[in-house]
Amino acid sequence: MNNIRALILTEYGGPSAIKISSIEAPTAGEGQVLVRVQAAGVNGLDWKVREGYVRDAFPLQLPTVLGIELAGVVEAVGAGITQLRKGDRVMGPRGGLGAYADLVAVDEANLTLMPDSLSFLDAAALPVASVAAWQSLNFAGPVQAGQRILIHGAAGGLGGFAVQYAHQAGAVVFATTLEAHADYVRGLGADHVIAYDKEQFEASARDIDLVLDYVGGEVLNRSWSVLAEDGVIVSTASPAIQANTPAGRRGLWFMNTPDAARLQSIAEDVAHGRLQSKVNAVVRFDELPEAIERNRTQPQIGKTVVNFSL
Ligand SMILES: NC(=O)c1ccc[n+]([C@@H]2O[C@H](COP(=O)([O-])OP(=O)(O)OC[C@H]3O[C@@H](n4cnc5c(N)ncnc54)[C@H](OP(=O)(O)O)[C@@H]3O)[C@@H](O)[C@H]2O)c1
Structure with a gap:
């Protein structure tokens, strides 16, 4: 069995309600690609989901993997994939929860190719915000x-x-x-x-x-x-x-919806210096529970990003 790391919400509550677990790696379904995640962005939604504040808007079956945006490399493609290939550098919203894991299956329609000059850390800060x-x-x-x-x-x-x-x-x-x-x-x-x-x-x-x-x-x-x-x-x-x-x-x-074309044009603007994107803190995967809590208690300028390689 191929196991991967994932940040799991086990029950609604405080920081101790989430923990790093080993789960079975997903596979790419029809219209999906499997992304090996290199970086993911921390969002206010993480702690709101954790606390159960948005359980009516996002009914969940627990345990579940948290995280809503990612950047990484295409590891495999499912049936019906036309645009992306193994090895492509991609970024996007997960489209629901599940981005805080080493391998994540994402709908191809949510993903955008990363500009060559953009790092995974900078890319992971963009998809949602x-x-x-x-x-x-x-x-x-x-x-x-x-x-x-x-x-x-x-x-x-x-x-x-x-x-x-x-x-x-x-x-x-x-x-x-x-x-x-x-x-x-x-x-x-x-x-x-x-x-x-x-x-x-x-x-x-x-x-x-x-x-x-x-x-x-x-x-x-x-x-x-x-x-x-x-x-x-x-x-x-x-x-x-x-x-x-x-x-x-x-x-x-307002509720945001994935828009890969808009994300692509914003990412180009960031890569060419026409827009500023601020990554204020980079954390390790095992520091994610604290980083999510910090987003609740001491919001900072810009974004916190988790580097999966640290
Ligand atoms: N509905 C949707 O589709 C959707 C999508 C994305 C995000 N959201 C929500 O939108 C909100 C913003 O998201 P975000 O990612 O930008 O959050 P964020 O990065 O945590 O930023 C929130 C900012 O609010 C500022 N702040 C705190 N108290 C304030 C006050 N009294 N007056 C003015 N500013 C204050 C903080 O800046 P200072 O340090 O300067 O105080 C902080 O940087 C969150 O509630 C998030 O959950 C909703």
């Missing part, structure tokens, strides 16, 4: 020059990309972050950086056409007051926006 940022920015309608956009969580995985896309589109970008991360967010192109540990965003953000809520909770609740009359809030963090949008206001819950 960079595409979700693009999709959420354009979810309520295409981003437009002159639009006033407030981005909460601007230093995070999604926020860092959304600030750059909005700036490049000619929007006026307001961005909230810790004062310690203000220079980083300014460097991404934010016009007005609001240090939320020093000031209330309501003091300077007004007549906002679009709020991108990457934080949720009271940050979302307070954001209605800064919206222009026909403004909209798009939240990736708080599904409660659907039930709690005040009468006469527009609030949208």
Whole structure:
């Protein structure tokens, strides 16, 4: 039997609910390729799944393998594969859970060839955050020059990309972050950086056409007051926006979907320096449980990535 490492969620709970186990290697089904994973990105969804916060949205049969995005090398292809071949360097969302394992079967449609100059570590940071940022920015309608956009969580995985896309589109970008991360967010192109540990965003953000809520909770609740009359809030963090949008206001819950073509174009932009992608921490596979918990307790700028070769 060919066994591999995998990070398994055994029951909903705290950090001890996940552990590294040895499981039987998967095979590639029809329309799938088997990827030997070199690196994977850590996401907020990891701890939310672990705690059971999203068990209604993602009903799971436990135990299950965690992880939602990866970069690696095609090890084998299943029936019906037309584009990818053994040895190709690929990146993409897993499309569901299961990326934290040495070998992962992924739908070919989710995967993108990596630009030659991109490392596995840089590639693993892109599939979810960079595409979700693009999709959420354009979810309520295409981003437009002159639009006033407030981005909460601007230093995070999604926020860092959304600030750059909005700036490049000619929007006026307001961005909230810790004062310690203000220079980083300014460097991404934010016009007005609001240090939320020093000031209330309501003091300077007004007549906002679009709020991108990457934080949720009271940050979302307070954001209605800064919206222009026909403004909209798009939240990736708080599904409660659907039930709690005040009468006469527009609030949208966003869920990302795989988009290999978009990922390819973003990866080319990163590889050629047209977009910044920040990998802030690289951890070993056995450090994953701590890294997932750190994402919950001390979010950092950019992304944490696990290097499977360390
Ligand atoms: N619905 C979907 O399809 C989807 C897809 C991807 C992600 N998500 C969710 O979207 C959210 C963002 O994801 P992510 O990967 O970007 O998370 P992340 O990398 O952990 O970033 C979140 C950022 O929020 C900032 N933050 C914390 N408290 C804040 C506050 N009070 N005001 C402003 N910023 C604050 C932190 O920056 P500072 O250090 O500057 O505080 C942190 O960098 C998460 O809730 C994630 O689960 C949803």
